[in-house]
Amino acid sequence: MNALLQASEASLYLPVRARIAEVRPLTRLEKLYRIELPDGMSLQHQPGQFVEVSVFGVGEAPISISSSPSRSNGTFELCVRRAGDVTSALHGLQPGDTIGLRGPLGHGFPVQRFHGKDLLFAPGGLGLAPLRSLIQQVLDDRRNFGKVTILYGARHPSELLFTEELQAWSALPDVEVHLTVDRPDETWKGNVGVITTLFSRTSLYARNTVAVTVGPPVMYRFVLMELLGKGIPEANIWLSLERRMKCGVGKCGHCQMNHLYACLDGPAFCYDQIRHLEEAL
Numbered sequence: 001m002n003a004l005l006q007a008s009e010a011s012l013y014l015p016v017r018a019r020i021a022e023v024r025p026l027t028r029l030e031k032l033y034r035i036e037l038p039d040g041m042s043l044q045h046q047p048g049q050f051v052e053v054s055v056f057g058v059g060e061a062p063i064s065i066s067s068s069p070s071r072s073n074g075t076f077e078l079c080v081r082r083a084g085d086v087t088s089a090l091h092g093l094q095p096g097d098t099i100g101l102r103g104p105l106g107h108g109f110p111v112q113r114f115h116g117k118d119l120l121f122a123p124g125g126l127g128l129a130p131l132r133s134l135i136q137q138v139l140d141d142r143r144n145f146g147k148v149t150i151l152y153g154a155r156h157p158s159e160l161l162f163t164e165e166l167q168a169w170s171a172l173p174d175v176e177v178h179l180t181v182d183r184p185d186e187t188w189k190g191n192v193g194v195i196t197t198l199f200s201r202t203s204l205y206a207r208n209t210v211a212v213t214v215g216p217p218v219m220y221r222f223v224l225m226e227l228l229g230k231g232i233p234e235a236n237i238w239l240s241l242e243r244r245m246k247c248g249v250g251k252c253g254h255c256q257m258n259h260l261y262a263c264l265d266g267p268a269f270c271y272d273q274i275r276h277l278e279e280a281l
């Protein structure tokens with residue numbers, strides 16, 4: 001059992017109080033929060049897992065853990081887009097304020113199964129938030145992985161997340177980063193078009209490549225067609241499926257897709273696990 005669930009062992013639904021240590025604006029809609037758990041507790045998460053964040057008196061929302069376990073150092077990060085009640089209330093909080101947390105919840109990406117593989121990451125928009133955790137983990141354990149390619153797209157240059165980090169990653173040996181936007185502005189010198197237009201910019205040894213994609217549901221069909229067309233085996237394609245969630249622990253059924261619960265069996269899934277499910281993609 002992980003540290004937070006242990007701390008709230010009276011109930012799966014009881015949040016632990018945590019402190020906001022730092023808030024950093026990333027874009028017009030997204031802020032990055034560094035969160036500190038009580039008594040030096042460690043979150044002990046896997047990349048791809050999420051937490052249920054509560055703002056007291058407002059409500060609770062599932063948010064992916066955006067930093068890797070390898071960089072935990074007693075804190076972890078959440079990248080939060082202002083969308084509705086909970087996330088807007090969270091955007092109003094300051095360092096030193098208290099939130100509630102349940103988790104880490106769900107299944108993340110099985111990082112050890114990726115050892116020895118080339119990795120292709122294809123996040124779209126806010127999808128870079130959960131994938132950043134996995135990318136950091138891989139880059140902190142570099143000798144266990146082959147070439148790393150990151151293809152990242154957003155609607156507008158001002159909506160690209162973690163731009164400084166993307167630049168730093170692109171300068172690392174054996175790491176390729178390609179960016180694209182749908183609607184350029186006058187400063188944009190890069191690729192224009194949806195994320196699939198980036199695939200021609202990189203070469204892959206498909207049979208030894210693991211691909212991980214996280215983004216809006218509309219993106220998956222096209223990215224999957226591209227990955228399968230390149231010959232990447234179905235068992236080497238991973239994605240994160242986000243559904244409306246309430247309990248986050250497999251009890252309420254809100255996130256059910258056929259016989260699977262996105263909160264419990266996922267949100268990280270292998271493509272060959274979900275491709276036949278009518279309600280998955």
Ligand SMILES: Cc1cc2nc3c(=O)[nH]c(=O)nc-3n(C[C@H](O)[C@H](O)[C@H](O)COP(=O)(O)OP(=O)(O)OC[C@H]3O[C@@H](n4cnc5c(N)ncnc54)[C@H](O)[C@@H]3O)c2cc1C
Pocket residue numbers: 050059060061062063064065079080081082083084085086087088126129130241242243244245267
């Ligand atoms: C596993 C998981 C991980 C997530 N990780 C992040 C993250 O890292 N950062 C982040 O900012 N957000 C993340 N989200 C999305 C976030 O939980 C929702 O936006 C949440 O509803 C915000 O709560 P709210 O009260 O602010 O907005 P609400 O009032 O609940 O909703 C605001 C708007 O978003 C819509 N909406 C709510 N949930 C979803 C959903 N799952 N998919 C599509 N539309 C939805 C609502 O219909 C409404 O239009 C994640 C969701 C899941 C399921």
Ligand code: FES
Pocket residue numbers: 244245246247248249250251252253254255256261262263264
């Ligand atoms: S959110 Fe309740 S079962 Fe998944």
